[in-house]
Amino acid sequence: MLITIPLGLILVITVADILAPTSVHLSPLLVAAPTITASFAGPRLTVAIGLLTAVDQVLLGVRNDILGTRELYMQIIAVAVVTAFVAGSSFLRNRQRQALIQVRSVSEAAQQVLLRPLPERIGPLRLSSVYLAAEQEAQIGGDLYGAARVACGTRLIIGDARGKGLNSISEAALLLGAFREASRRHISLPGLTADLEESVSSELLQSTGTEHDAEESFVTAAVLEIPDDSPVISVINCGHPPPMVLRDGQVTTLHAGRPAPPLGLGGLYEPEYDVEMFKFEAGDILLLYTDGVIEARDPAGTFYPLAERIARWADDRSETLLQHLHADLLAHVGGHLGDDAAMIAIERLDSDTPPNGPA
Known part of the structure; x- marks a missing residue:
């Protein structure tokens, strides 16, 4: 399933961050997870992946001893903003898709009549x-x-x-x-x-x-x-x-x-x-x-x-x-x-x- 792509990405980045030296922080890359999710999923799943990403950033922040710092706050804000934007885009895309399905249905009905x-x-x-x-x-x-x-x-x-x-x-x-x-x-x-x-x-x-x-x-x-x-x-x-x-x-x-x-x-x-x-x-x-x-x-x-x-x-x-x-x-x-x-x-x-x- 496609959902395994953002989940796998979160897992890979998390493991890489843990294995990297403490001076190297890879958690900012996690923002890619909700972005990828929005390309195939609806707004609810996109928001869920965004929340999971934010929780993972907090856990990595504890591990990297940056909890409460401006750096971690900026990372979480970035994930929140990106998640809100791509979830909104996913919502609009789904509405357009539903409208297109209705147009097709009406068109098919009109064809049967005409x-x-x-x-x-x-x-x-x-x-x-x-x-x-x-x-x-x-x-x-x-x-x-x-x-x-x-x-x-x-x-x-x-x-x-x-x-x-x-x-x-x-x-x-x-x-x-x-x-x-x-x-x-x-x-x-x-x-x-x-x-x-x-x-x-x-x-x-x-x-x-x-x-x-x-x-x-x-x-x-x-x-x-x-x-x-x-x-x-x-x-x-x-x-x-x-x-x-x-x-x-x-x-x-x-x-x-x-x-x-x-x-x-x-x-x-x-x-x-x-x-x-x-x-x-x-x-x-x-x-x-x-x-x-x-x-x-x-x-x-x-x-x-x-x-x-x-x-x-x-x-x-x-x-x-x-x-x-x-x-x-x-x-x-x-x-x-x-x-x-x-x-x-x-x-x-x-x-x-x-x-x-x-x-």
Whole structure:
């Protein structure tokens, strides 16, 4: 245990002082014991070691015949002052640690509410997701994703709120809530996207106060629909990085012919939400991601080559693919991202695959 370090130090200094000539006093070195204790222990244990140190100094003072002298008084005062200072620092450190634990708990709870865990299986799809917040100790940021089951199949959204701090989290929560509500109304994909645009634009205008400020905040998003009975994907891309499909070891980027503007800017551009359709057959894996992935840089400033890295794990299932990408992305940036990043891997299963899927 770490407590043996200051106790051992007190013992060593005491023995050395006894063995040293009477003209040599090593007891002033005992002040190191409470200092070391405060580096790993709380204020109570630090004070206890400080008291033990003071008692030991008195005993050594008796042995060295300096009891009642100014020298011994100064040694005891020095231990008292140092102990009080480091014990106070330990108290503040413990309070900050408790506050940090509470922040983590709140952050985790907020993540569960805002970014509900995606089901592992929804219809003929197997889903896996990963979220990496750039802010240290945070669990959520401005990136978002969600899935909704509808009569015709499955709808998904992935997006990135371009606001900062709490505003971006608020915008992400607003968009996800609007997506879940609008999806239940079974409106068309363009109608769903238009509804999301209206919700985001209205909220941004209310929160920022002016149209000019609202222009500085917007949400890039890709809204998708995957029918159960057709091997296709319908996509409306609102200024978001294009999805990728992994098929037979090849990576295909699903570029939109006419992308719509980001959500929140529709009032300026009067967008038309054109639906792009792409092939999505059994065995294919669809990867949705935010720009925090493709804009991640290594120490040399090189962007993360997502399409190239995906091909390395062409034979993996969606969950394993994301595990590899997660580890590889963090290795690329040296362990810390400069922006939030989110990824979803969706694998279309054979129609006869049981609900639990293959092992």
